[in-house]
Amino acid sequence: MTSMMSSLKSAAAAINLSKITxxxxxxxxxxxxxxxxxxxxxxxxxxxxxxSLTVARGEFVSVVGPTGCxxxxxxxxxxxxxxxxxxxxxxxxxxxxxxxxxAGYLFQSDALLPWMxxxxxxxxxxxxxxxxxxxxxxxxxxxxxxxxxxxHGHKYPHQLSGGMKxxxxxxxxxxxxxxxxxxxxxxxxxxxQTRQLMENELLDLWSADRKSVLFITHDLEExxxxxxxxVVLSAGPETRPxxxxxxxxxxxxxxxxxxxxxxxxxxxxxxxxxxxxEVQKGYRQGLAA
Amino acid sequence: MSATILRVCQxxxxxxxxxxxxxxxxxxxxxxFFFGEPLKVLEKIWQxxxxxxxxxxxxxxxxxxxxxxxxxxxxxxxxxxxxxLNRLAATLADPYIKAMNAMPRVILAPIFAVWFGxxxxxxxxxxxxxxxxMVFFNxxxxxxxxxxxxxxxxxxxxxxxRHLLRxxxxxxxxxxxxxxxxxxxxxxxxxxxxxxxxxSAKGVGYLILQAEGSFDINTVFAGILVLTAFALALDALVSxxxxxxxxxxxxxxx
Ligand SMILES: Nc1ncnc2c1ncn2[C@@H]1O[C@H](COP(=O)(O)OP(=O)(O)OP(=O)(O)O)[C@@H](O)[C@H]1O
Ligand SMILES: [Mg+2]
Numbered sequence: 452m453t454s455m456m457s458s459l460k461s462a463a464a465a466i467n468l469s470k471i472t473x474x475x476x477x478x479x480x481x482x483x484x485x486x487x488x489x490x491x492x493x494x495x496x497x498x499x500x501x502x503s504l505t506v507a508r509g510e511f512v513s514v515v516g517p518t519g520c521x522x523x524x525x526x527x528x529x530x531x532x533x534x535x536x537x538x539x540x541x542x543x544x545x546x547x548x549x550x551x552x553x554a555g556y557l558f559q560s561d562a563l564l565p566w567m568x569x570x571x572x573x574x575x576x577x578x579x580x581x582x583x584x585x586x587x588x589x590x591x592x593x594x595x596x597x598x599x600x601x602x603h604g605h606k607y608p609h610q611l612s613g614g615m616k617x618x619x620x621x622x623x624x625x626x627x628x629x630x631x632x633x634x635x636x637x638x639x640x641x642x643x644q645t646r647q648l649m650e651n652e653l654l655d656l657w658s659a660d661r662k663s664v665l666f667i668t669h670d671l672e673e674x675x676x677x678x679x680x681x682v683v684l685s686a687g688p689e690t691r692p693x694x695x696x697x698x699x700x701x702x703x704x705x706x707x708x709x710x711x712x713x714x715x716x717x718x719x720x721x722x723x724x725x726x727x728x729e730v731q732k733g734y735r736q737g738l739a740a
Numbered sequence: 741m742s743a744t745i746l747r748v749c750q751x752x753x754x755x756x757x758x759x760x761x762x763x764x765x766x767x768x769x770x771x772x773f774f775f776g777e778p779l780k781v782l783e784k785i786w787q788x789x790x791x792x793x794x795x796x797x798x799x800x801x802x803x804x805x806x807x808x809x810x811x812x813x814x815x816x817x818x819x820x821x822x823x824x825l826n827r828l829a830a831t832l833a834d835p836y837i838k839a840m841n842a843m844p845r846v847i848l849a850p851i852f853a854v855w856f857g858x859x860x861x862x863x864x865x866x867x868x869x870x871x872x873x874m875v876f877f878n879x880x881x882x883x884x885x886x887x888x889x890x891x892x893x894x895x896x897x898x899x900x901x902r903h904l905l906r907x908x909x910x911x912x913x914x915x916x917x918x919x920x921x922x923x924x925x926x927x928x929x930x931x932x933x934x935x936x937x938x939x940s941a942k943g944v945g946y947l948i949l950q951a952e953g954s955f956d957i958n959t960v961f962a963g964i965l966v967l968t969a970f971a972l973a974l975d976a977l978v979s980x981x982x983x984x985x986x987x988x989x990x991x992x993x994x
Contacts, residue, residue: 532892550895562893566911566988575907576897609990627897 463544465553465631465663466506466529471538473499473524498524500689501538504682506631508543509661513674515726516684517733522667523559525684526633529665530556542631555629557620557637559667563608569619570595570604576627594622617641618649625656632657632664638673650677650706658703671726675718676706683725686733694725776957784962794966800943804860804932805974808867809925813917816872820879821905821913830880837876845869849938858940867931874924875917882916883909918986921978929971944970 477494498521506512516522527533528540531551540547542554563572574591578584595601598618608616617640624632638646654677657664668674674681675698683694700714709715762778764770788794823830823837849866856862886908894908917924936945944967951959 527892530892530896532895552898554896556893556896558889558893560889562887562889564890564894564907564911566915567907568988575894578907579894579898579900579903607988609988623897 463508464505464541465508465510465543466504466665467539467541468502468504468525468529469539469541471499471502471504471525471528471535471540472497473521473528473533474536497536497689498687499528499535500691502684502691504692506663506665508663511657511664511666511677511679512682513666513668513678513680514682514684515668515671515674515722516690517686517726517730518669519737520684520687520729520733521690522669522684523635525690526556526635526665526667530554530633532556551631551633553629554631554633555624555627557624557632557634559635559637559639561608561616563616563619563623565608567607568604569600569606569608569611572608572619573604573622573626576623580627590626594626598622614641614645621649621653630662632662632666634664635667636669639668639670646673647707653677654702654704654706671719671722672710673706675700675715675722676704676709681722683722683729686729686736693729694722696722772957773955774957776961780958781961781965784959785966788962788966794944794947797942797944797947798966798970800860801929801932801936801945801970804863804867804935804943805925805928807860807864808931809871809928811864812868812871812928813875813924815868816875817879817913817917819872820876821883821909824880824883824913825905825909841873841877846934849935852935853939863932863935863940863943866935867928870927870931871924874920874927878916878920879913882913886912915986915989918982921982922975925974925978926971929974933967 474495474497477496502521502525504512504514504525514522514525524533528535529551531540531547531549531554542551564575567575570588570591573594574584574587577587577590592601592604595604598621600615600618600622603611603615608619611619617637621637638649641649650673656662666674666677671681678698681696681698682692683696684690685693696718698718700709700712700718758778761775765772765775765777823833846866848869849862852862852865856865891904891908894904899907932943933945936943937949940946940949944963948960948963951957951963
């Protein structure tokens with residue numbers, strides 16, 4: 452009975468990654484060492500190993516982990532940009548083949564189309580969907596205003612500041628109204644004030660229509676203040692989730708204020724206890740490599 | 741140094757070299773028969789333009805340059821996009837592309853003259869072979885070097901194959917084409933003039949060839965000067981087009 456319940460629940464989940472393994476083949480072919488896993492060539496790098504992760508409908512899940520552990524890799528798998536070496540991905544209960552059409556993706560690095568003006572960048576998703584340019588432009592300008600860039604629509608990305616570009620990307624993704632939002636450290640390059648502003652903006656937006664969010668960050672405070680659930684990944688290689696924490700802090704939240712509450716500090720301490728060891732492990736591996 | 745002073749100095753340098761040339765040839769240090777006389781050269785140029793005799797020749801050379809540039813660019817763009825997006829075809833064609841690029845293609849001029857006659861088309865063909873490779877390699881590179889993040893972003897935003905071609909690969913390739921625009925226009929010009937020089941009945945290259953036949957060195961120099969001025973004008977035009985079309989690229993001015 453319980454197992455049936457849980458399988459029903461995961462079938463309805465927005466994203467379900469089950470026992471995902473992702474191995475990158477190395478270009479160089481070093482000598483095989485005894486103890487290499489069967490089927491995995493010498494020098495191949497298993498970034499993620501048997502990782503399972505679920506995002507329920509309307510849930511905001513954050514993933515934290517040391518740098519280079521495989522957070523972006525997991526997100527790319529959920530997006531359908533890379534196929535896992537083993538394991539299964541389902542989106543709203545259907546196995547994922549190719550690109551995840553339900554998802555919008557905010558990339559870690561600059562992903563704007565450099566040959567299109569700001570407003571054209573915002574509406575390009577609508578153009579791909581066959582919407583008339585005139586109609587698309589109208590909505591594009593509304594979105595520009597929403598991210599505080601009205602009047603900058605004619606500029607090309609190289610004419611925008613770093614912070615302006617970071618604000619343009621969400622408009623480009625959100626105008627398509629995706630059911631699922633995949634976000635890869637979207638605010639990491641911003642100053643703390645702008646960052647908190649945009650985090651609050653994101654929470655407003657999310658509470659308005661409850662998209663399912665998978666949010667990657669290496670900032671534990673950001674993860675706790677935004678999410679319903681925080682997942683901690685182990686240091687690479689062969690990364691997998693090693694801890695999950697339900698964040699029961701009351702909503703609506705203000706990301707700056709929630710950080711002062713005792714509940715937040717307690718959660719932070721609990722999660723940091725686990726994360727700290729992994730970060731140190733990751734750091735030592737970085738030094739050894 | 742301010743820009744005006746720089747321009748004045750450049751003009752003076754030109755004047756001085758003409759003066760030196762004049763002095764050396766007039767005094768007999770350099771034999772005028774081989775080195776020409778600048779005053780007579782300028783006179784010839786004046787006469788060409790005053791009588792309008794030069795215009796049909798310039799027109800033909802310009803037409804050949806333009807056609808070679810257009811066809812060469814279109815062909816290079818098409819084949820570059822196709823091979824850039826098709827790994828199998830690219831690997832298959834690789835040795836042949838390399839061989840054709842390594843070949844000194846000016847040597848094809850006599851063959852083109854046999855195939856296309858002594859008119860405009862044999863020069864266009866020669867220019868096309870020169871322009872094509874220039875554009876082709878740039879487009880090929882441009883397609884291969886599309887940022888993977890930008891590509892992934894477009895796919896996540898819902899782009900199909902045709903959208904990717906139109907909105908990602910083509911603009912990226914065009915930026916590489918434009919970066920080589922100066923060279924490819926120059927190549928088209930070289931193709932036209934060399935083609936004319938090797939056999940034709942019209943064009944500035946033909947004028948030079950004729951003058952050479954009658955040991956009229958002054959006319960040869962006049963032709964060379966006109967061609968040079970012409971090439972500079974073309975180059976300025978290209979710069980103008982570049983500024984218009986590549987607004988999205990950060991300017992890296994010297
Ligand atoms: N295409 C690839 N080929 C080979 N190795 C890769 C590839 N992509 C990622 N890796 C490796 O997989 C590991 C995880 O990379 P990933 O980008 O997922 O890390 P991350 O957790 O997002 O790091 P960061 O926090 O710095 O963004 C890294 O060790 C990286 O070197
Ligand atoms: Mg990453």
